[in-house]
Amino acid sequence: MTETTLTQDATVILERAHFQQLLDALLQSGYRVIGPTIEDRAIVYESLSSVEDLPIGWKDQQEGGTFRLEKRKDQALFGYTLGPQTWKKHLYPPNVTLWQAKRENGSFKITPPEEDRQPLAFIGVRACELSAIAIQDKIFLESEFKDPIYQQNREGLFIVAVNCVEAGGTCFCASMETGPKASTGFDLALTEVIDGEKHYFVVNIGSARGLDVIKAITVRTPEAGEVEAAEARIAEASQNMGRTLETEGLRDLLFRNIENPRWEAVADRCLTCGNCTLVCPTCFCATIEDVTDLTGQHAERTRRWDSCFTMDFSYIHGGSVRYSSRARYRQWMMHKLASWVDQFGTFGCVGCGRCITWCPVAIDITEEANIIRQGDVAKTKEA
């Protein structure tokens, strides 16, 4: 394909055999390339340099409380759905130093850490995860204040999205209207197709930077049926979601059911372990720690991810505001599906299903919401 014919709205084909070129182009442009790889029998998002680092030929089996990697029959590069980790780990790191301070002439001086960061490129971002990044952008970049650490990591981020052609057992992005196809917010979006001997990626270009990268690597014009084959696979995925969630009137439903007896039932099972918040790609709560060294001359402020499931989270003098596990589960779920809408104009849930898969007792947000809908106080009052 000649360069002159390429424009941003072109759809091109990247052969599996040339996939390494994509990684090389990004690495050569100075990006730290991060993508899926296998560690401890799960998919994690870590630095990549070779296509061999990808989870080639693996898929995941996900259900409430279970995650298992299995061999696929084919050699798909992106044949899994989602692991426990999320990209927020790289944009909003779990543990960071915000500043250091030193006593000086009877006062003290605060110095933020030095900014020296390589731009990031994410490979293999799912549609639901793109939505989650857009949600965290609203929190950290689009409100009154900006978070400098998030901003630094986010600015210049290159995103290679990968559309889902198989939905996971706990997925419900179709319900949340966030997937399975990436529609915006990427530089490049790939759909992987394996068809007999053929193994290729349909590439959509989402930005001028994306176009530049495509121009630097070997791609070709699609042949008849190739793009359609990709679309058909995405459509099939959207029909095969492991879970569904009715979102019609959901915010109001939950607000009026704040005293629904169901909260008690789920609290009986919930261990308040906070796994669900740690694996969630949108959860943003954090806590601050101030410490000094032994001399008392140096101090440091760190920030680490926190969870609304801990007792300390809502502690004020006299005790925790949400002392029962009922109130803490309710806080979490109502935040995701109700108050988030007031705060940021979207749900705080993108339907990735991680909280269902990684809950040790398989509590399922879709099931809980559906049960509350069945036992809606508005309905029972009418009856």
Added chain:
Amino acid sequence: MLSQPFRIETVHRESYDTFTVELQPTNGHDSFLFAPGQYNMLYVFGVGEVPISISGDPDRPENLMHTTRAVGTVTKAMAELQKGDVIGIRGPYGTSWPVDRAEGYDVVFVAGGIGLAPLRPALYHVLAHRDRYGKVVLLYGTRSPDDILYRSELEQWRSRFDLEVHVTVDYADATWRGNVGVVTSLIPKAPFDPLHSMAMICGPEVMMRFTAIELLKRGIEHEHIYLTMERNMKCAIGFCGHCQFGQHFVCRDGPVFSYAHIGHMLSQWEV
């Protein structure tokens, strides 16, 4: 936002556990402009950072004041500090008391315990522009006579003819000659025109809930009652999630809220 170092110019002990500090920036004498009801994050070197309302006069921004009750790790460490010591300040943050909206109305301040501190800037403002308001009433309740804040100032205020001050305590020994009982008991007889009043309440959550109920009974409208919420706060800028109260971030949507917005949530538990 990074904290700026401020030097403690004076420490005034208000009671056995509560103290007021006056602060100056270490690098100059800049005024610290704020609206009544706003708060700062106060950082004690290496110990931690807590939200504390500004308790001084908004018309005297060269004197930044905070009144703090020592209850835990950070506030107790702060209580140990002396004149000349330095703490970190960032702010001011949050919403403010509706002192402009209250012009032309009677103003009812109801404070419980340390709750008088966040209200004091609004009182200063109203007294400084006394002609803009109708009757002004301060109802103040504490646990015991020993907990009463700003004693000499209260005495001065009490002697003014254009301000009604009523103080009550929950418990007292025989030497106390004032009211005994909860602050809500002062509301039925307080001299204000309920149909033409603006109320500002600050104190423990239960006290504010019952105060609002009494005020509503007298006929004040929901929209004319304001109160402050307290929640755990780690960032003050909408990032840490700790201060959530339903859909509200107390740090930036509050701490001052209209009862019309949040009143119904005060009777929901553990929100």
